[in-house]
Amino acid sequence: AQSVSQHNHHVILSEAASLELGCNYSYGGTVNLFWYVQYPGQHLQLLLKYFSGDPLVKGIKGFEAEFIKSKFSFNLRKPSVQWSDTAEYFCAVNRNAGNMLTFGGGTRLMVKP
Amino acid sequence: DTEVTQTPKHLVMGMTNKKSLKCEQHMGHRAMYWYKQKAKKPPELMFVYSYEKLSINESVPSRFSPECPNSSLLNLHLHALQPEDSALYLCASSPWGAGNTIYFGEGSWLTVV
Structure with missing residues (x-):
């Protein structure tokens, strides 16, 4: 069965530290990959997505992610985090031909001011 | 602000009650979804609706009954729920x-008592 794994469940960083959140998926076909963010008490918002072309994608708020097909990975990065980045981050993968997202378990990021 | 509107934001219901969650979008989207999110998951x-027709039912118990009256609206009818159904329901x-x-959307917090 297809799955999405986020290995870091909780991450605590100080402001200005660099961030990398891991995401691996198990699916042999063509995939579309997404990172969503859920700020405390708010709805899920799209940070960035990849479905073709340049494997390094840039999203909102200074986030970027790199698709490495050989490693089945789509890690999220940000060079310098801010306190306002405190949130839960979900990696997700498209399955089938439609938009049925499978989410990873989420990573809860806390940024200390 | 999200353009997917859900009502009510909070709902408390007994196990014998019948209630409904409502969702509305005016972005012209022809796919609508219901997701369930338990705490920290x-x-x-x-469910997935494509062009107002149910296309995916992820083996959801029949006490959850979706309905798509038109291309902008999606309902989730609830009947005879169990306490373990308490969760955030996302459209x-x-x-x-x-x-x-x-x-x-921002979700509807459901508590079954």
Whole structure:
């Protein structure tokens, strides 16, 4: 069965530290990959997505992610985090031909001011 | 602000009650979704509607009954729920087709007592 794994469940960083959140998926076909963010008490918002072309994608708020097909990975990065980045981050993968997202378990990021 | 509107934001219901969750979007999207999110867990897909027709039912118990009256509205009818059904219920919408962004509502917090 297809799955999405986020290995870091909780991450605590100080402001200005660099961030990398891991995401691996198990699916042999063509995939579309997404990172969503859920700020405390708010709805899920799209940070960035990849479905073709340049494997390094840039999203909102200074986030970027790199698709490495050989490693089945789509890690999220940000060079310098801010306190306002405190949130839960979900990696997700498209399955089938439609938009049925499978989410990873989420990573809860806390940024200390 | 999300363009997917969900009501009510909070609902408390007894196990013998019948209630409904409502969702509305005016982005012209022809795919609409219901997801269930338990605390500290990722969203799990329940139903997908494509062009007002139910296309995916992820083996959801029949005490959850979705309805799509038109292209802008999606309901989730609830009857004879169990306490373990308490969760955040997320509605989402997107253009139909792979790679499109799925837009989420803020969710309806459901507590079954």
